[in-house]
Amino acid sequence: MNFYELAQNRYSARKYQNKKIEDEKITKILEAGRLAPTAVNFQPQRIYVLKSEEALKKINEITPYAFQAPLVMLVCGNVKEAWTNPHNSRNSAEMDASIVATHMMLQAKELGIDSCWVCYFNTEQVKKEFNLAENEEPYLLMPMGYSDEKLGLPSPRHSQRKPLDETVKYL
Numbered sequence: 001m002n003f004y005e006l007a008q009n010r011y012s013a014r015k016y017q018n019k020k021i022e023d024e025k026i027t028k029i030l031e032a033g034r035l036a037p038t039a040v041n042f043q044p045q046r047i048y049v050l051k052s053e054e055a056l057k058k059i060n061e062i063t064p065y066a067f068q069a070p071l072v073m074l075v076c077g078n079v080k081e082a083w084t085n086p087h088n089s090r091n092s093a094e095m096d097a098s099i100v101a102t103h104m105m106l107q108a109k110e111l112g113i114d115s116c117w118v119c120y121f122n123t124e125q126v127k128k129e130f131n132l133a134e135n136e137e138p139y140l141l142m143p144m145g146y147s148d149e150k151l152g153l154p155s156p157r158h159s160q161r162k163p164l165d166e167t168v169k170y171l
């Protein structure tokens with residue numbers, strides 16, 4: 001699968017098989033995230049791998065969008081470690097964490113692991129339940145696993161993308 005095919009084939013999986021992800025694959029996914037670029041290379045991302053029965057139970061109680069997946073990446077950023085743009089005071093932690101998460105999502109797909117980017121959760125509850133450090137912000141959850149062959153199919157949204165001329169302007 002070349003990169004374009006990988007990008008085309010990736011879709012949000014919302015129903016997973018009851019099958020664990022192999023540890024080598026988890027490590028490779030995390031390594032791909034490690035290679036992501038971040039502002040000034042400050043690397044403010046913090047990834048919590050929710051893999052234990054206890055952690056998974058907790059996250060599935062917090063949101064239905066963890067989809068009972070066998071593993072959930074909780075992707076956070078340390079806002080005090082991230083770069084701030086002096087022109088607009090914008091902190092880059094969320095952008096940095098998003099690039100890391102994108103690397104992980106696409107690496108996972110190459111390894112045959114499906115996922116879903118999830119922002120629908122109570123961030124304060126996540127901070128409390130997982131004891132995040134003071135400056136850590138949770139940005140997204142990424143349930144991961146082997147998509148259920150029958151029920152884990154792409155939603156109709158997967159095939160709906162705006163034409164380039166609606167989102168791109170050549171100047």
Ligand SMILES: Cc1cc2nc3c(=O)[nH]c(=O)nc-3n(C[C@H](O)[C@H](O)[C@H](O)COP(=O)(O)O)c2cc1C
Nearest residue numbers: 010011012065116117118119120154155157158159
């Ligand atoms: C920032 C962001 C937040 C999202 N939050 C959720 C979510 O909370 N729950 C969910 O089921 N999907 C969520 N998604 C997945 C999108 O709905 C999905 O990517 C989009 O509909 C396109 O479908 P596809 O990923 O299958 O191509 C989110 C995606 C992004 C990028």
